[in-house]
Amino acid sequence: MSNLLEVSNLSKTFSSSGGPFRRARTMHAVNDVSFDLPKGRVVGVVGESGCGKSTLARLILRLIEPTKGTLRFDGEDLRAKTSAQMRDLRAHMQMVFQDPYSAIDPRYTIERAVLEPFIVQGVKPSGGGAAQVEDLLNMVGLNPGLADRFPHQISGGQKQRVGIARALALRPSLLVLDEPTASLDVSVQAQIIGLLEQLRDELGLTYLFISHDLSLVQYFCDEILVMYLGRVVEVLPDTNRQACHPYTITLMNSTFVPDPKQRRVIRPLEGEVPSPFDLKPGCAFADRCPQVNEICRTETPELSKHSGHLVACHNPI
Amino acid sequence: MLEVKDLAVAFGSVAPLSGVTFSLAKGETLGIVGESGSGKSLTAMSIMGLLSMSDGRVTAGSIVFDGQELTTLAEPAYCKLRGGRIGLITQNPMTSLDPLKKIGTQVDSVAILHLGMSKKAARANTVDILATLRIPEPALICERYPHQMSGGMKQRIVIAMALAADPDLLIADEPTTALDVTVQAQIIRLLDDLVKQRDLALLLITHDMSVVAQTCDKVVVMYAGRAIEQGPVLEIFDDPQHPYTQALVGCIPRDLGDGEKLTSIPGTVPTVLNYPSGCKFHPRCARNQDICTTEQPELVRNGDSAVACHFAGAST
Numbered sequence A: 001m002s003n004l005l006e007v008s009n010l011s012k013t014f015s016s017s018g019g020p021f022r023r024a025r026t027m028h029a030v031n032d033v034s035f036d037l038p039k040g041r042v043v044g045v046v047g048e049s050g051c052g053k054s055t056l057a058r059l060i061l062r063l064i065e066p067t068k069g070t071l072r073f074d075g076e077d078l079r080a081k082t083s084a085q086m087r088d089l090r091a092h093m094q095m096v097f098q099d100p101y102s103a104i105d106p107r108y109t110i111e112r113a114v115l116e117p118f119i120v121q122g123v124k125p126s127g128g129g130a131a132q133v134e135d136l137l138n139m140v141g142l143n144p145g146l147a148d149r150f151p152h153q154i155s156g157g158q159k160q161r162v163g164i165a166r167a168l169a170l171r172p173s174l175l176v177l178d179e180p181t182a183s184l185d186v187s188v189q190a191q192i193i194g195l196l197e198q199l200r201d202e203l204g205l206t207y208l209f210i211s212h213d214l215s216l217v218q219y220f221c222d223e224i225l226v227m228y229l230g231r232v233v234e235v236l237p238d239t240n241r242q243a244c245h246p247y248t249i250t251l252m253n254s255t256f257v258p259d260p261k262q263r264r265v266i267r268p269l270e271g272e273v274p275s276p277f278d279l280k281p282g283c284a285f286a287d288r289c290p291q292v293n294e295i296c297r298t299e300t301p302e303l304s305k306h307s308g309h310l311v312a313c314h315n316p317i
Numbered sequence B: 001m002l003e004v005k006d007l008a009v010a011f012g013s014v015a016p017l018s019g020v021t022f023s024l025a026k027g028e029t030l031g032i033v034g035e036s037g038s039g040k041s042l043t044a045m046s047i048m049g050l051l052s053m054s055d056g057r058v059t060a061g062s063i064v065f066d067g068q069e070l071t072t073l074a075e076p077a078y079c080k081l082r083g084g085r086i087g088l089i090t091q092n093p094m095t096s097l098d099p100l101k102k103i104g105t106q107v108d109s110v111a112i113l114h115l116g117m118s119k120k121a122a123r124a125n126t127v128d129i130l131a132t133l134r135i136p137e138p139a140l141i142c143e144r145y146p147h148q149m150s151g152g153m154k155q156r157i158v159i160a161m162a163l164a165a166d167p168d169l170l171i172a173d174e175p176t177t178a179l180d181v182t183v184q185a186q187i188i189r190l191l192d193d194l195v196k197q198r199d200l201a202l203l204l205i206t207h208d209m210s211v212v213a214q215t216c217d218k219v220v221v222m223y224a225g226r227a228i229e230q231g232p233v234l235e236i237f238d239d240p241q242h243p244y245t246q247a248l249v250g251c252i253p254r255d256l257g258d259g260e261k262l263t264s265i266p267g268t269v270p271t272v273l274n275y276p277s278g279c280k281f282h283p284r285c286a287r288n289q290d291i292c293t294t295e296q297p298e299l300v301r302n303g304d305s306a307v308a309c310h311f312a313g314a315s316t
């Protein structure tokens, strides 16, 4: 299986400007992230709020510029591309956003929203706009009769389908899905996940699926990246794999299982995510980690193989 | 502690809520689940007597709290209950917190108002409560302002306010929806401990079936403004009788073997403006018969459970 996307040592820092009484500070939103996304796979990204999931997504689509690292899409080095070349390439990689309410411009009809990518790319839809819109709406299970409605006239689930139709307009091979069901009810979520499964099978799509819902990721994804404070700390190559990183384990223990038969004492992770500004040396999880020892405070653990998969921890379990 | 019977609510000619029946005892957690717009918050607002704020009114049914009928209660008496014996926690902590006042002052004021405590006693009470909520350095936190705290911390302060007057009933409307998974686990765990320690009755409104599965004793399922099924949590998850509950449970990613798929419900949830006739679920129901389009099924009780469907039971 060849890789559609190869991400190496990708980093993004944001800095806050200093002032007379403030130091300029640097924040590592995404820190030295490497992974491969094989064609046709569904790779999930999980982690707490602020750990850098959305920043990673935007870096991959080059909606923002990385501070460091390389990105290869279908064998081509994305960072070597000019912006014109990048625009053509972007047709092959599209994003679906969390909030269907803000992702679609309320002033435009559904038809216009779905045609947006053609307008941005400056290409004519094959077979004409109306036919394309009908085709795309059908593809995501929407009645083409909705084309002349406005976003406020349709439901949240329908809006998210419009978001997916728009992302599919230019026939991409990669879809980056940033919490596509987070604002939806569970029955609507099930409809959207069903649609994504069907599209993957029919169109051979590859997905990067960002979510904070572990049960959903375990159901939908083939492989899971666990992020903490900008870094990938563990890569679970399949969803039955036993986690070894103390953070992944606590994250799983503090996740509610949607099954009253599997009630358990939840051991929530105490303390809060440390500030991503001016990171201390060593492992970022050290202050909350039950396994911590001296080396953790001085040396940042790198991803390395442990019981057959990648873990970034000095004392994996 | 709380007994709601056949509750119906209207705003002018719009009647978004009807046929809501359930009861809740001390030391018990009752979950109300349902999709967006199904009437969960309206139910909570009716119990809190807050409908008149938005021109709504109870048109039928009763709400009895500890032997006292609330639907006919006069406003001054309601005022004493609200924030006193009945505590409320809302989804967005900032709707309950004043950004300009210190945390301590805000929590103190609840005990001063409802329990007639002196300032000093109220502060001691506040520090105590903050400590049980495992807020580090409670005395220091009292001197802080809301904007100096994270979302999870703010939600704990709101819980502290709801607890300050030592309530008997706590109503939590989506208390963790805006929070991170790990913080959500901390908050839900806290609420769970409080129910046990203080013998509270907790009405937990959520659309998160995982939270329900882990914390509730009983569940009420709402659809299009009606309570359509209720029962012990295990039965709702493992042996639901109503076609909607059965479909809803199939949408949850759990217990699935390799290759097994989530099931989904065709169509969309109706809104108040286009509630169907008869059973409100009939346009989406696989078991639907003629009678379903004309006659609203009543909630029929059977032991601890109740279901409103002409053909409850056997799955399709």
Ligand SMILES: Nc1ncnc2c1ncn2[C@@H]1O[C@H](COP(=O)(O)OP(=O)(O)OP(=O)(O)O)[C@@H](O)[C@H]1O
Pocket (backbone or CB within 6 Å): A014, A027, A029, A047, A048, A049, A050, A051, A052, A053, A054, A055, A056, A212, A276
């Ligand atoms: N344009 C920006 N300027 C400064 N800081 C930013 C910017 N974008 C993101 N950040 C910071 O980078 C960190 C990572 O943010 P990001 O949105 O990627 O997190 P996330 O994992 O998607 O979180 P969530 O689950 O809440 O969506 C956060 O601390 C955020 O405040």
Ligand SMILES: Nc1ncnc2c1ncn2[C@@H]1O[C@H](COP(=O)(O)OP(=O)(O)OP(=O)(O)O)[C@@H](O)[C@H]1O
Pocket (backbone or CB within 6 Å): B011, B014, B016, B034, B035, B036, B037, B038, B039, B040, B041, B042, B043, B054, B056, B207, B271, B272
């Ligand atoms: N002030 C009002 N006037 C008219 N209709 C209202 C009013 N408040 C609520 N409704 C209607 O009552 C219905 C139930 O609303 P409610 O807020 O109880 O839903 P909910 O179950 O809490 O949904 P959510 O999960 O989105 O919070 C909705 O259809 C809503 O449009």
Ligand code: SF4
Pocket (backbone or CB within 6 Å): A245, A246, A247, A283, A284, A285, A286, A287, A289, A290, A291, A292, A293, A296, A301, A312, A313, A314, A315, A316
């Ligand atoms: S490196 Fe050390 S502190 Fe970090 S997760 Fe592993 S054991 Fe814990």
Ligand code: SF4
Pocket (backbone or CB within 6 Å): B242, B243, B244, B279, B280, B281, B282, B283, B285, B286, B287, B288, B289, B292, B297, B308, B309, B310, B311, B312
């Ligand atoms: S009453 Fe009829 S339409 Fe309604 S849930 Fe039961 S079988 Fe379905």
Ligand SMILES: [Mg+2]
Pocket (backbone or CB within 6 Å): A053, A054, A055
């Ligand atoms: Mg994000």
Ligand SMILES: [Mg+2]
Pocket (backbone or CB within 6 Å): B040, B041, B042, B173
């Ligand atoms: Mg609500």
